[in-house]
Amino acid sequence: MATNSASVDVIVVGAGLSGLRAAVDIYRAGLSVLVLEARDRVGGKTLSLDSSGRGGKVDVGAAWINDSNQSEMYKLAREFGFDLVKQRASGLSLSQGPGGEVVTHPYGSREPSTPEDLEALGALFDCINHRVAEGHLEKPHLSPNAASLDSVTFSKFAADAGGDVAAQAASSLSAALLGVEADEVSVLFMLNYIQSGTGLENMSSDLKHGGQYLRNRQAGNQQFSVRLAALLPHGSLRLSTAVSRVSQEASQGCKVETEGSGPVFHAQRVILSIPTSNLPSVIFEPPLPVAKQALAENTALGYYAKTIFVFGVPWWREAGLSGLMTSAKGPISFTRDTCVEADKQYSITCFIVGDSGREWSKWSAAERRRQVEEQFDAVFGRTAREKGVEVPAPINIIEKEWAKDPWALGAPSPVMMPGLLTSDAGKVIREPFEKLHFVGTETALVWKGYMEGAVRSGVRGAQEVIRTLRKNRL
Secondary structure: OOOOOOOOEEEEEEOOOHHHHHHHHHHHHOOEEEEOOOOOOOOOOOOOEEEOOOOOOOEOOOOOOOOOEEEEEEHHHHOOOOOOOOOOOOOOOEEEEOOOOOOEEEOOOOOOHHHHHHHHHHHHHHHHHHHHHHHOOOHHEEEEOOHHHOOOOOOOOOOOOHHHHHHHHHHHHHHHHHHOHHHHHHHHHHHHHHOOOOOOOOHHHHHHHOOOOEOOOOOOHHHHHHHHHHHHOOOEOOOOOOOOEEEEEOOOOEEEEEEOOOEEEEEEEEEOOHHHHHHHHOEEEOOOOHHHHHHHHHHHHOOOOEEEEEEEOOOOHOOOOEEEEEEEEOOOOEEEEEEEEEOOOOEEEEEEHHHHHHHHOOOOOHHHHHHHHHHHHHHHHHHHHHOOOOOOOOEEEEEEEEOOOOOOOOOOOEEOOOOOOOOOOHHOOOOOOOOEEEEHHHHOOOOOHHHHHHHHHHHHHHHHHHHHHHHHHE
């Protein structure tokens, strides 16, 4: 039989970065808080694993921050005393064509292309940058030509700008950023997403101000959530406690029920820190408003997976390679060097995204591994051997499919198809519903889809609740 706990001021559902940051701010404001997490761990879509048993960690979830325009994450890194390592940004990068052919080019240079292809790509990027510059960040439906931009897919927008080459580039971009193809997302949504990440150049950059600039050496990025959770009072975090129903009661605040015969909790306010697309997994009484329901039912998470190759030595560096590869063949779409030299942890992280990833996901674990090993060797191994470098076998291969995680169901951020962002549904993504408040990286204004966006949304949600409860007590 379910047992009732003492009432608290605020219940937070979800112990990822957004939920934990909200909980810490609420606690620091002098209010009581309880965090309920369905998983047996904190961290949400951050997950750090032992690389090989020889020391060092790898991130199979969110992996990078920077120290300039991602100020909230950098502030936490300094508060927790984390040692940040810069992303490798030198050497030769590799590009694999659809037929498997591999070419090299200096890190940071454009991939080899014909003049016609470069012209088409330039036209696409010019269109993106122009629209992003004039977009309304907080209320994208107020952007110039918002209704028109929200009526078409990102693929159509790209094709109009630069033909088939641009459309293919758009799909590569949307898959890399969101795990979806360009025909699965509204162009207005995509433009707003790019604007929130401070522009296309920064989002794709491994350099200062870029989205892939710094990594956390200290046990990986899951430690941000572990350390936030440690700031909460004992007993205020419950793991393996999945919420099944949230009821708003006029005189008693909110009642939160958990799966099976789990405990029932009460609070004045509830903050929901779960992906918008996962809200239908919870029963709400009274039901969510029509617009909020439509938002939850019509957003979706893309396909995102990582396979990490761990080695005893960084042999690709000896071959003068950056560790960065892009592929039009798949299943691996792109890679990054994720070594931490101080820990003698040497790895290359492979990203498997979008349609290519969905097809790869259908195979058995053994076949998935065979495919990525074959492609990895065909690109990195063959190139290194041609340069006279011996290529050892990996000491570990780590795989994580976020779409098969029952509490994630995809990554990194829910996306919107044409027509949703300018509708009533798209306008209420951050709106509270009576005593319920909504946070999560997709609700952020800046760096949505990233850890920075998650933390900023948690700050915003906490402020909403703190203001309301203090006002009610006056």
